[in-house]
Amino acid sequence: MSVSNRIKTLVILLAGLSVHLTSASATDVSHLQITVGSVERVPQTLSISDIDAMPQVQFTTSTIWTDEPTTFSGVPLKSVLEAAGIDGKNVEMVALNDYSVSIPVTELEENAPIIATRMNGQTMSVRDKGPFWVVYPYDDEAKYQTETAYSRSIWQLNRLNIIE
Ligand SMILES: Nc1nc2c(c(=O)[nH]1)N[C@H]1C(S)=C(S)[C@@H](COP(=O)(O)O)O[C@H]1N2
Numbered sequence: 400m401s402v403s404n405r406i407k408t409l410v411i412l413l414a415g416l417s418v419h420l421t422s423a424s425a426t427d428v429s430h431l432q433i434t435v436g437s438v439e440r441v442p443q444t445l446s447i448s449d450i451d452a453m454p455q456v457q458f459t460t461s462t463i464w465t466d467e468p469t470t471f472s473g474v475p476l477k478s479v480l481e482a483a484g485i486d487g488k489n490v491e492m493v494a495l496n497d498y499s500v501s502i503p504v505t506e507l508e509e510n511a512p513i514i515a516t517r518m519n520g521q522t523m524s525v526r527d528k529g530p531f532w533v534v535y536p537y538d539d540e541a542k543y544q545t546e547t548a549y550s551r552s553i554w555q556l557n558r559l560n561i562i563e
């Protein structure tokens with residue numbers, strides 16, 4: 400191979416590599432990222448199996464998004480923060496479509512909301528508002544049937560950012 404052909408080959412290889420690097424850093428649908436404010440550090444990530452290894456909460460409730468009572472299971476948002484060992488005042492939640500909403504940590508209850516990983520026992524595709532959907536047991540309390548709770552019911556959850 401001539402020198403110029405070798406260079407061409409190298410350029411092509413590098414171009415291929417950069418495409419790979421770009422796609423690897425693109426949004427990872429299957430892991431939940433946990434970041435802390437603006438601190439530059441590698442985010443913690445949780446897969447569905449990481450979440451499955453934590454104590455599960457399940458409830459059946461009607462919702463404004465489903466026609467029939469629906470069973471959700473997953474882990475309380477509060478316990479995810481505790482497991483991550485992160486303290487803060489607000490949890491900013493960011494969806495795949497960049498919709499975001501914050502919850503004051505003081506408003507996180509033991510069992511609500513949960514980060515649901517299953518709806519009626521099945522994992523949820525992105526099309527089905529998954530794989531992570533923050534939900535409340537809406538039927539249990541009037542305060543869960545409010546615009547505030549609905550706006551915090553973020554689906555296609557991708558990232559939790561804890562803000563001091
Ligand atoms: N990923 C994602 N979750 C979201 C939203 C959104 O735009 N994207 N909207 C929120 C708001 S403000 C409310 S009130 C409810 C509204 O749901 P609806 O769009 O089905 O009425 O979902 C919440 N969860």
Ligand SMILES: [Mo]
Pocket residue numbers: 546549550
């Ligand atoms: Mo809303």
